[in-house]
Amino acid sequence: MTINMNDIVGTHDILFVTLDTLRYDVAKLEEENCPNLCGTGGWEKRHTPGSFTYAAHHAFFGGFLPTPANTDKASHIRLFHSKNTGLQTNPNTWLFDTPDIVSGLAKEGYRTICIGGVIFFTKKVPLAKVLPSYFQESYWRQTFGVTNPRSTEHQVNHALKLIGSADPDQRLFLFTNVSAIHGPNHYFVPGAKRDSVDTQRAALRYVDGQLGRLFEAMRARGKTFCIVSSDHGTAYGEDGYHGHRLAHEVVWNVPYREFIL
Numbered sequence: 001m002t003i004n005m006n007d008i009v010g011t012h013d014i015l016f017v018t019l020d021t022l023r024y025d026v027a028k029l030e031e032e033n034c035p036n037l038c039g040t041g042g043w044e045k046r047h048t049p050g051s052f053t054y055a056a057h058h059a060f061f062g063g064f065l066p067t068p069a070n071t072d073k074a075s076h077i078r079l080f081h082s083k084n085t086g087l088q089t090n091p092n093t094w095l096f097d098t099p100d101i102v103s104g105l106a107k108e109g110y111r112t113i114c115i116g117g118v119i120f121f122t123k124k125v126p127l128a129k130v131l132p133s134y135f136q137e138s139y140w141r142q143t144f145g146v147t148n149p150r151s152t153e154h155q156v157n158h159a160l161k162l163i164g165s166a167d168p169d170q171r172l173f174l175f176t177n178v179s180a181i182h183g184p185n186h187y188f189v190p191g192a193k194r195d196s197v198d199t200q201r202a203a204l205r206y207v208d209g210q211l212g213r214l215f216e217a218m219r220a221r222g223k224t225f226c227i228v229s230s231d232h233g234t235a236y237g238e239d240g241y242h243g244h245r246l247a248h249e250v251v252w253n254v255p256y257r258e259f260i261l
């Protein structure tokens, strides 16, 4: 199904969820165990524009979402594109005349909200205020962060409070950076001492279980266009590599889905 973003913007709420650090191979392995994320289809394999959170999210907010992992880049229809660049754009692409999609959607009347997760969203130091500052409202609590084993539950609870009191007539652009899949995630497997593919799989199952409530709350408000993507993967020792902010296929391949709730 081809999405025409010009039919979405203005009529639909938009929910953008980044599953921070989720590897493509891990997401595929857990498709059957993720009824909320994969109830209407499986993950698409995409290439991320950034190898770590800061780079990837700047690109996303600039309208550069992950691109299909194939050699036919010309066939990819972008959801968002800056207006008046001189480049040819597809009629299904929504054009924004602001520096980024967040302020572009605000200009269309959207209320823009960021619920932060990993360190680049904590607002504790100036650098960690940059990504949240794209939004009219941004929230971060210690309980939303990577060290809390119930972080997604806390993030979703906060979102539900905001959604519950939101004006039903104003469209929402709700962005959430889910931190649970990022390291440390070993505590999702009892007894595990180190992060691994297995512990990341367990973290993803936990996250899927929590996102159902968020999707329900958005459905109750009306039509929602949902984008779910990882920002980058991570290496667990492949070819000697550990972590991300490096170029390896376990980092640049990411799972991506878009669907109407």
Ligand SMILES: [Zn+2]
Pocket: 020, 021, 052, 053, 054, 118, 231, 232
């Ligand atoms: Zn990240």
